[in-house]
Amino acid sequence: MILSAAVFLPIAGMIAILLTPKTQVKLIRQIAIGVSAVVFLLSAIATLQFDSGNTGMQLVEKVAWIPQMNVFYHLGVDGISIPMVFLTGLLGLLACVASYNIEVRVKEYFALYLLLLTGMMGTFVALDLFLFYVFWEIVLVPMYFLIGIWGGPRKEYAAIKFFLYTLAGSIFMLLGILALYFKSEPHTFDMVQLAANHAYSLGFQKIIFLALFFGFAIKVPIWPFHTWLPDAHVEAPTPISVILAGILLKMGTYGFLRISYPLVPDGARWFGIYMAILALIGIVYGGFVALAQTDFKKMVAYSSVSHMGFVILGLSVFTYSGFDGAVLQMFNHGTITAGLFLLVGVLYDRTHTRDMNSFGGLGARVPVYAAILTVFSLASLGLPGFSGFVSEFLCLLGSFTVYKVITIVSCIGIILGASYLLYMMQRVLLGPLNPKWKELPEINGRELFTLIPLMVIILLIGIFPQGMLNLFGPTTHALVDAMGGIAR
């Protein structure tokens, strides 16, 4: 029941908000924050209840939904989904707190926000392909509105581009799902059953993998399907950028791990080398483009393309360390990039500009902000001691055993990461203080509240990654074994 509660509580909150008069702004905010706090607690309890030694599905709920098509309302978590559930709960709460300064159309904002939360949580716990698809698509609609109404100057373009791009991809995913359904005997959408017997021909598996690939690759996004991402990230309001980067992108990589890999393993392995090449291009390309940006937010957006490239690289090799690295990198990228977007937002709220060249010397003016920004930047560029280092290292370690050249070239991405992040810090924090900002107020308590939990997690995982790896390691290793990957 705990998973259902986490999935549907936001809907209940949404209805409560819709029934509240729109002038009761404070009450609406309190409902939204209250609901997302409870959802976070539920996700934390689910994480605590989770038995990491067990590689099967846990906290399972299964009820018939559409018996004529053998569709079940089937929820459950394993080691791959539980970090995502926790991340969704955490960022769901933090982004909701960060939404506190949304002033226009508050009622609609929080109603849509909670609907979005339901969709995301549902995607990570659904074990029935039909149900998964429903949640996957539910995410789209509120996101369209959240970008399109509360976004920046080019919000309408960014919103529809995001919407159509993802919709187009997901319809091909639906075709793949249906083909899988009709190939299975007896016909089923149950991911667990489908994973247990997947004796399909390689040709069929390749087609299915490709159909699913469009859906997932656009979401990640894998180069060359990434073009919606900079637009959406830059135009979206800060909390929504946090959700986009922190959770939505993970839905794509999660889709590979949950559906493509277990259900069509041979097809997936056949495409491994191509995934690795696309990952490499993403890492290097994203890094170079990030380096060229003057817009702070756009830089972080492109850094996501680069960092998600490491996830795909880890996923492309089917080794223990590659998969461990990929799942950990999903979680770490979620926390680190969410923090960076929050920090961009802090600055933007005060200065109404994101042009990095117009800052300078802020380190002296707002030292606490500067310190936090430094921590997140160093974590993002992969400095040992922070979480980002562990996961990127594992991804590269895993891929090195399979694709040596690709791995070596990918390391350029790490150097590029250091370059654009240090270059950003130089332009924003160091140098002479731009006199325009001499009255710049320091980061406030609410903003600290959203950032400090992320910092704690980043440091904890950086120093003691084993705790996290133990959580999902058995599951990822079982997946590698089931796919006939390399046990290293």
Place this chain on the structure above:
Amino acid sequence: MNVLQSLPFFTTEIILIATGFVVLLLDLFVGNKKALGYLTLAGVIASAFFVHVPQAPQPLFFGYFLVDAYSVFFKLAALGILAITILMALAYKGISAKQEGEMYALIAFLGMGLILMGSASNLLMIFLSIEFVSLTSYILAGFQKQNPSSNEAALKYLLFGSVASGVMLYGMSLIFGLTGTMDLQGIRDAVFASGLGQLLSLALVLMLVGFAFKISAAPFHMWAPDVYTGAPTPVTAFLTVGPKALGFAILLRVLMTSFAPFIYYWSVILAVLSALTMTVGNVIAVSQTNIKRLLAYSSIAQAGYILMGVVAASQIGLSGVLIYLVAYALTNLGAFIVVILAANQFGTEDIESYAGLAKRAPFLALALTVFFISLAGIPPLAGYIGKFYVFAGVIQGHFYGLAVIAALNSAVAAFYYFKVVKQMYFTEPKDSIPMAKPLPLMTALVITFAGVLILGVFPVPLIELARVSLSF
């Protein structure tokens, strides 16, 4: 069964005819035309209670009609569509009081025609019922006598419709000549014995042209945009769902009863029609600036999706057709209700007049958004269940090319649906005069809105209904 034995099974039709005549008569004396509308509504609802659900299929009037589960499904669907249409007409401002009474009578007659279409099981009766519905539709399309575009709509509809009927009748006459019977069962036996020769396949194609016209499938859709735009909006709403749904009913019945063994032949033709229809509808809809025209092209495209289910012609595909038709009818009628509300207020049907509707009338904007999302086939709404089933049908039947075309089409469709959504939510309203919300329309809106939501989340009863209704 002879006439006297058949009459008890014919109560629904009789009530509808009687309602029509009573309204026509009372129109001469009663000044309050709305009362006539409510009377018609009462007649329609009452007739629904007399829909007879037979244990076994009953041939009526010497086999001209067949009362089976399938016809019951379409009877109920047609009556539902009629009821909502009447609620829309009650609040529509474009009809003069002098004509209003006649309109309700015509709607009742039209309802009777639709119901006949659902149960006709003989080529002659199929032709007659189609013609009955068509003629009534022509009149209703041109009901705004003072409005040139309404006149144009009626004339265009008449001309195109007559040609299509002629072609269809020619096909039917060939079939009669080749098989010696007009009964669908008889044709099946004859065709099964003789095989599908060249002449018979030509006859089948000619007959399909007539059906394609009714469901506005490309390339026989040319009439639809002008007629849908010019006709009074409640009539448009009705035309986009009523004749289309019953057109599908006849298409399925004829193909599955008489020509089921030759599925390899007609499914290919229909696959091409389907791909063409959805592509033409969607691509042209993108550039529309008038909401009625946009919905007109969208309804052409929707016919293309529904055809996917016919192409598959499997249990899933055929259930898909029925499910999709119900979902589509609810959704499209709902969308037109909002169009009427907005047109009553703004006096125009430009998409631009929807600017800021979310601020002026949040529920209307929400409802229209939900309808568009349903039309776009995004879960968890009724339209998604329909789309899921027809997609499942073509994938199961290995029509992968059609599935891919439909997938690409869905993205195009989402673009223009969200063009309207964008106006409603992202643009500021021009003024803030509160919207008038007449009770009949709001009732219909709540019914359709709730239907689209509930059928999306709990589709089991509808799916089950569709399953038991497929009695061939």
